[in-house]
Amino acid sequence: MAFQAPKGTYDILPGTPFLAARDGLLEPARLAGYDYMEPPVFEDTELFARGVGASTDVVTKEMYTFSDRGGRSLTLRPEGTAGVVRAVLEHGLHHGQLPVKLRYAGPMFRAERPQKGRFRQFQQSGIEAIGLTDPALDAEVVALAWQGYQRLGLREVRLLLTSLGDPACRPAYREELTAFLTGLDLDEATHERARLNPLRVLDDKRPEVQAQLVAAPLIIDRLCADCKAHHDAVVAALDILDVPFEPAPRLVRGLDYYMRTTFEFVHDGLGAQSALGGGGRYDGLSESIGGPPLPGIGWALGIERTLLALEAEGVEVVGETGLAVFVVPLGTAAKAWAVGFVGQLRTRGVATDLAYGERGLKGAMKAADRSGARWAVVVGDRDLDADVAQLKDLTNGEQTAVPLSDLLEQLA
């Protein structure tokens, strides 16, 4: 074979519940008033550099950046939030009712080494609630993701929740943590990471590192009064919403814009990449990309990982509705009739296909069976002479002759 899909990409093939997962995860949000929108797949490189954070791995080494013919530097979006907020600002959506509630879905791009549950082009479904700082809104956003997973039938998703503080309390904490980390016996790369973003060292997986971190100061214990009150209110609201969560004081996210409420959905059946999705509050993002102060909170859920979780739990997701009727014509006159009949059924919204090609009746019936259709309509020239068609129920094999004049009505 001459070509194959580029490294880290894959084909969404028939038979996978991709659409059911992508859209199903957003269904609770749709019912909560989150309208669909989608920003472009590429944006000005600077939008991501400033929005996501220049010190993040995503920006420093994982972006697909290119110059177009006009010499502009563009980047394939590595995440969705920056583009959504940019669109809100550009179109002034925040000048109307607040919060602006949006949902979106589509491909994201990061130039990482692929592995299980990690691709260079991957799909996310996400929502954003922009314009308000209200802990009840935080709880709604978190709950909508939780409900999305529940809706798909996942039962082993765990919600990790914490608060990362805000500009009032984080700087002092950051200093304290930096001082603590400086005293530790860490390798060069980790010290460098500590210098860039000390928070990120906290979720280092290595046991020898974790062992040194048991006494590390945690932001959740150092929250300012406002952040603490906000977090307490979020926790109380989640309780009311009956969304179970695990306090995760060491939870860190890789995008710089997160503050206060921060959360992640994890699953133990996925391999090393256990994060199904995540999100948080990003009250400073708008300003960092040149907009007015505009708080916001949202999440993005990975579709590929959701699919892996479904597989791990053995959940059968009902995919696309298949065919209802499969028509099997025998002979030229019957074929001509069938082509017209199939058209009529489709016009009435009945999913219908027919046996093309020169297969024998047996082969055509086999095709009818595999099509998943409930009904087979078998028509030969001698049926047409009698003005009937054979209507067969493929679930039980029962077949009756139905007058052609009644057939459409029976199936539609």
Added chain:
RNA sequence: GUGGGUGUAGCUCAGCUGGUAGAGCACCGGGUUGUGAUCCCGGUUGUCGCGGGUUCGAGCCCCGUCACUCACCCCA
């Protein structure tokens, strides 16, 4: 970017100590001149990833290379 594993039919894989390329599934046809899902019979499908080396002989051994994959890192 750094490691490990794996590359044989459309798919999942077997292939002994180096000796003519296999199975199951799938697909096609027949058993039934007009009936599927079961059953029976038959059939199609290969650059053994690629290149080189050793050998009388390489799917198997050696070297290189590419791809895939898992993990580190990071994250969805």
